[in-house]
Amino acid sequence: MEESKGLRLILFPMPLQGHINPMLELANVLHHKGFSITIIHTQFNSLNPTTHPHFIFHSIPIELSRTEASTNDVMAFILLLNVKCFEPFSECLARLLSDDDQEPVACLISDLLFSFTQHVAENLKLPRILLRTSAASSFVAYAAFPLLLEKGYLPIQARVLERPPVKVRDLPVLKTKDPQKYYEVVSGLKKAVEASCGIIFNTFEDLEGNSLATIRQELYTPIFPIGPLHKCYPANTSSSINLLSQDQTPQSFIYVSFGSIAAIKETLFLEIAWGLANSNQPFLWVVRPRLVHGSEWIEPLPSGVFETLNGRGQIVKWTPQKKNCWHIKPLECFGLTMVGTLHWRVFVRGFL
Template sequence: MEQLKKGRRLILFPLPFQGHINPMLELANILHLKGFSITIIQSNFNSLNPSCHPHFIFHSIDIGLAESGTSTKDPLLLLSRLNANSREPFQECLATLLSDVSKEPVGCLITDSVYDFAQSVAESLKLPRILLRTGSASSFAIYTAFPLLREKGYLPKQDSRLEEEVTGLSPLKVKDLPIINSDGPERFFNLIADLEIQTKTSDGLILNTFEDLEEHALATIRQVYPIPVFSLGPFHKCYPANCSLTSSSLLAQDQSCISWLNTQAPKSVIYVSFGSIAAIKETQFLEIAWGLANSKMPFLWVIRPGLVHGSDWLEALPSGFLETSTLNVKGHIVKWAPQKEVLAHQAVAVFWTHNGWNSTLESICEGVPMICMPCSSDQMMNARYVSDVWKVGLQLQHGVERVNIENTIRRLMVEKEGEEIKNRVLRLMQKANFCLKQGGSSYRSLDALIKHILSFK
């Protein structure tokens, strides 16, 4: 029995952004329910409230990064600052935790894959480190092809080639390649090269996906990286629906949208949300507003403060739009929604999304077809897979214009094409449910992960 208890304390270190925090906390919940005690090191930037997660132990580190220091429009520069500022306080905190002999031994460290210093810190403290990749397996696997893509001239992207299909990677187009925009393109390629080294020298890789969804990409990853790879998603479906685990949302969730959904007919509502970071132009915002209103379909629209460039919240809406009878009857606007609960609601028929990986996976798991409007990075590739590989959604092919929006909504909600898409996403949903059952691929992968962690000495 003592042998089984040893190493059942784990330390997790999430990247402080909503799309990265959610899967890390979900993984923490999974491992906690399997008997591990969980300690979370978090920075004082975008920190969670520990009282909302009483089953975990939290330790906060001061990374000296004020809100003003995160206002840069260059996400790679922000990541660089996060890495530079986090290393020393993280190492000090981790060393202190490991030296506490009153606590049970630590089995391993699990960090976000984007931290570029965590591997060397773990090695210096003789602590095994497993990476969590919070994006899709497909976008991670494509990084292995970057040297060849650069050699062939596909990267850096050129405006004249954006619509060109990438040879050997059909149906991907140049515009779909997962690039983070930066003032210095080489900075991104250096980040990817470093990520490859970090991954190869780690003690394992965890992905929030499942074999039936991304079998080819997972096979590529296992071929390239000589480490154990665990695909045990979808994370948020790995624990019982009635489990009283609290939300990891950094924004206050408006529950009024659930009450509103309760008044709507089954499979009648368009749910619109572009995630926690994406920003759009005012012209796009106006077209979305009129496209939704003109569709005459009920819609639940998440308009996050800061979503629209130059606008705090709803100021950019057309004059009189909020007072129109169409909106009063058909629409409901909130600042933030409990997304998993919304997608699982019987009234929701379609999800108009930016195709962040969490949102894409959550939509598949509830059998909800998607309208794809990717904004940056791996969202472009996720959207291409949704529309052209899995064929469970449609892209706005001809731009964000009200007529195109109306036509796309009609194709999904009225025409035969929409029925076929709905049937395909329902089949994927069934596969997602099956993989978590005893004998399923994610069930077996979780079992293998637990055995792997317990094997560390």
């Protein structure tokens, strides 16, 4: 590690695994550059401080019902987190800033989807930098939403002339009970970046040069494409799950995961199970406890469904993505988690 700079950075990740991992990877990079790292995290999907003993962790309480924590409406969940986190985060951040026994705080690094942190940071006169954990190209699409709304392209299924050759149906739109609210939130992302001191992208110039150039033309905010962050600290694969027998040497396998909060119906769960069984491909299926409505784990699976696999696949409750995915390339098939962050991380991994 480089000599300490005598400055502290406070990081605040969105409590979804595909957002937590890039933030921790960024924290490792910054710590290696000499910064002290303090991480504020929610008790929901809480982090384990013992895995990063060189960081200081502060947990903030948020109350979520089981229904709220397992919703399929991702946008509604993100909005709820912004409301629930506002008060405890504000109090925690103010307390950290007033601690004279610690190094001075240089800035706050917040997930882009935590929009409320702008107001908090401004009130505390603290510089704020954003982390975008997914692709720069998707941010370009989001930045176009205000214009698309103004011209009536959304939600009409028509060709978008301002971003050729993209069509409305190709834009990154989440299913939500309140589409109008979704458009408002996404339209506000560009303003959030413009109000910040900079934004970090988990990407690199050779991969997304055109999108990054577009962002630089449209924003005066400094952008830092310093990814792929996982390459800065490669995972130790010694504890990886051994998916394959000794005589299997494929270049890819199927990875299925539905992230930290999504819940699915039993019928869909069984369709996935039979699809994996009939795929004749090695696979790793992460089935989080209570992923299936009305079940604790994999009770809906009929007996014998995986008897003929001959060790070709595994079902686990949890697995570290870096240890079990990043060392096999490219990934041929994978489950999309939440809003596409894992999709992007796996996609980037395939180029390296």
